[in-house]
Amino acid sequence: MKLKGHSAVDLIINKRKVIEKIFTVLVILSLICLPMVGVNYDLTKYLPDSSPSAQALDIMENEFTYPGMGRVMLEDVTLYEAKSIKDRIADVPGVDMVMWCDTTTNIYGSSEFIDYANIEDYYKDGSAYMDVIFLEKDSSPRTHKAVREIEQLVGDRGLVAGSAVSDTNLGPTINAEVARVMVLAVIIIFLILTITTTSWFEPVLFLSVLGIAIIINMGSNIIFGEISFLSNAVGAVLQLACSMDYSIFLLHAFSEEKANGVQPEQAMANALRSAFSSISASGATTIVGFLALALMEFGIGPDMGFVLAKGIALSLLTVLLLMPALILRFQDVVAKTRHRSFIPTNLRSFGEFTYKLRKPVLIAVMILIIPCYVAQGMADFTYGNEAVANSPGTPVYDAEQQMNAKFGQSNMMLALVPLNGNVTEKAMSEELESLPYVRYAMGLAGVLPDGIPEDFLPESITGMLHSEHWARIILNVRSAGESADAFRYADEIRAIINRYYPDEQTYLVGVTPSTQDIKDIIVPDNARVNLISLLGVALVVALTYKSAFLPLVVLIPIECAVFINTALPYIYGQRTMFLGFIIVSCIQLGATIDYSILLTGNYLDARSQGDKKESAIRAVTVSAESILTSGLILMTVAYGLFFMTSVEAISALGQLIGRGALISLLLVLFLLPCCLMIFDKWIVKPDYAQKKHAKMNRIRATKLKLPTLSELHQQRLLLHEQIQANRRARHRAQLEHLQKLLHRKNAAPDADTAKEEEEHHDENN
Structure with a gap:
């Protein structure tokens, strides 16, 4: 088979069976690698080598080891009972020392000689308190095993807490909770897609494609050796939420081409060419937003930035390479499972409603934006490992x-x-x-x-x-x-x-x-990361639309949404993690800028045929369904993290992302059309419609090139077809022969019965 001179689109369609096999292998390899990816729960490991704490930890590791810490409180015990349990805890493998009052007080002496006021930090009112210092760090398997033994020793007689205990319970807790979030997210996303699509099978197709991308991303994290608990917890759910648009864009483009009477393979070729710019622009803005985190000096930024950006890149590749093969394979299933649309086909009234509110919304945002910009940095922030600890109720x-x-x-x-x-x-x-x-x-x-x-x-x-x-x-x-x-x-x-x-x-x-070191490092990171993510996304939009002014307009509602979202913790008086404050700015910008790009593109399309008012109404009418679908999906997975995880850092990040998606969605639908109208003369080009029509004409005029078969390959295919035909003929002959035998077997008993009846009749006569 010769493919010389074929375009990338031709190869994707002609080689789709090979692509399916490649992705099958990648999924299997990723599932094998997945258990080998380490997860780190200690934020201090991400301090730069130049920080005092990092230098001290290196010395501690080399000279003493850096010990894990635990706390034990025994209830309703005498001094002697507490001493007995304390000695048993000290003998647990992995325990370095147990700090208690017996180091300074002879508890075996007469109680008259014990000054209980001097030991009330360790024993009072029948309760005993001890600090446990482990030989190895909190995250060590040896420490985890020691914690489990101490919990068994204490039993119902007391309580065990401390950083080592939190670390021991953190991994299983996060894994179980994130698994529940993913299950709930898949169910709710399926319901959302079922409502917004017209086939029962389309949601299965979307989720399958992104599920494959998520598995490959999680398995390929082995290249990092170890990732942070934040990347591990939010990576999959954010990849699912942020990547859904790509598959929706491609399937809708394919459906439109097929509706025009184009053959399936050619329709897919047209869909890939027409949807590529919107899919790539959407993916590029999200990737740029995530990669901005990699510029943080605090190491968890690069950790999350690379993991999330890799996930979006893999989702893009999976949608562009694998999804065409699956759409063509299951197009009959999609057609057979069609259902009526569950949402209004025309959202014109909603578009008119947003147009009426454009001025009040603009005035409200102008009044709020400066106070919100100031307030966003005034919240009560947390910076360190205590934000990783379990939340109230655990x-x-x-x-x-x-x-x-x-x-x-x-x-x-x-x-x-x-x-x-x-x-x-x-x-x-x-x-x-x-x-x-x-x-x-x-x-x-x-x-x-x-x-x-x-x-x-x-x-x-x-x-x-x-x-x-x-x-x-x-x-x-x-x-x-x-x-x-x-x-x-x-x-x-x-x-x-x-x-x-x-x-x-x-x-x-x-x-x-x-x-303190984390705070000194991470605060300066904020301004740098926000500026880089903003410039990066603006550059992608400028290159996509070939306009230097359009990025400013597109970014207005998203940046306003970011300022409002990050100011709300201060307004509510909530304590929030500064790391999440930085991360959410990049994620909200990268993930929701797609809404602005989509509505702006529809405004420019409508503007080539109508005035500003009609274009603003039509842009919302055409875009609302897609924006609402994408926004609801992102909100679902983010608020799932907020409501269903007990780890404060993950829960708070989920709340920030979910709330940010909602605010971005509302401002894009209600504020952006007004901004587009205000800046209309600077963003609308006279030849926009002409260039777009010319582009679509070129796409539809480009015919799919089928592979050129060599003479030897043609003979091989003919021979294969002949073998298949002969095999089918043999199967038919064997089936016919078997049917004849069964017919004869059934006919013989009938003949014997008839003969017996005839003989019986003669005897009676």
Whole structure:
């Protein structure tokens, strides 16, 4: 078979069976790779190498390992029962040490000699509190196994919480919740597509194509080795929501061509050529919006940017390469499952309604936009790992609150100082422990008995707090991991450390210091990422329409929607994650700019035949169904994340995306037509209609080139057809022979019965 001189469209159609086989192999390989993709839940891993926390974590990993942290509270226990359970917890493999009052108090002495006021941080009113320090980090499988053993040891007698416990439960929790979101999203999307299409099978076709793209994207994430929990949680649902338009564009273009009496293969060739510009422009704007995240200095931006952009690119390829094959394969099924339209075929009245509201909407937006722009950066933001913790209502969160109510908050920090003298270290530890918000500051110099050299103690004990070059002091602070008080305490602790080690490098490690570093890095990222995403999308629109002014008009409603959406947390008084604040700006811009592009294109088409008023009404009339369908799908999957996930970071991001899609949808339908009319003379070109008609004429005049068969290939096909014909003939002959045998077998008993009846009749006579 010769394909020389064939275009890409010809190859897609002529080689569609090969394409189906290639995608089948890709899906199988992706399913194999999927379990091998690692998922990271620790935001500190995305700090740049130059940040103090990243440098401190490297030292900690090399010298001591960076320990996971846990909290245990026992209820209705005596001191001796608590001591017994504490010792059993300390013996659990993977546990480094358990901090409790028995390190400073002889609990086996008479109760008369125990000052209970001195140990109320650890035991009071029949309840005991302990801090557990693990040998390995929170995300280590060894730590997870240790957490499960501690939970079994504690049982119903108490509660277990802390960052290690959250990390242990986070993976299974997110996976289960996201799976439920995907199931619900597929069901609701199927219902939306059923209402907005005219075939029961079309939604199955759309979801199948995008399901294949999602599987390939998830499996191909193995190239990154490990992805963030945010990318893993929202990647599939956002890919599903943002890519649905591409398949709808292609199928509608194919249906229009077939309705004009064009043969299926030629209709698909015309559809690919006519829909390619709109599909590619839509995909390119979304990809650019996601790739802007990759410019963040904070590493989770590149992580999410590359994963999401790759997903959209794979969806584009799947729609352009595989979907034509599936449409041609199942076109008869689509035709047989046709149903009446469930929505009005003419939305003219809705278009007229939006036209009447154009001025009030414009005035309202002009009044709101400046306050919203100012307010968007004034919300109460969170920055660090505490946003990854479970939300209210989950067992870990409830356990944490009960512990805080009984014994106060617990925030573990680790100070790293040079190993150059126990005297300085001990004096610093004592001053740190004297701070009113510090529970304890434990260093080896502080707990080493007077007169006993460090060399006398086994390395298994000294190695927990001293390495070859560094000393480690464990501090427990009465605060949340992320709060104004926590930041102030961390700054005061750093000042004391620097005073004792004025000319040497020191580090403070923990949730609070890491969060401070994340804040210092991520805030400057915001302005840069927003500017790049805006310029990138504007460039794509300018190249698509070959106009330098049109991008400004197209972006007006989307940017206004972004400002309003990101200002609402401040207006509502909600605490929101700053990372989600950055991410949603790029996602909302990239995913909903398609609505503006679609309506603008329909306005320009209508403008070539009518005045501005009629064009604005017609643009909304023609675009409303597609915009509402796309917007409802994005809102469905986003609000599914909001309502069905217990992880605050994912839930908040879902709310921001869902609300942003709704605001963008409304402003495109109600504000953009007015903007198009205002800037009409700068965006409407006199020869627009002529160029478009010429383009469509060229597309329909380009005939599909079928493969040229060589003489040998023709002989091979004829031989194959002859073999098939002979095989069918043999099958028919065998069937006819079998039918004759069955007929004879049935006829023989009838003949025997007739003979017996005749003989019986003769005997009677």
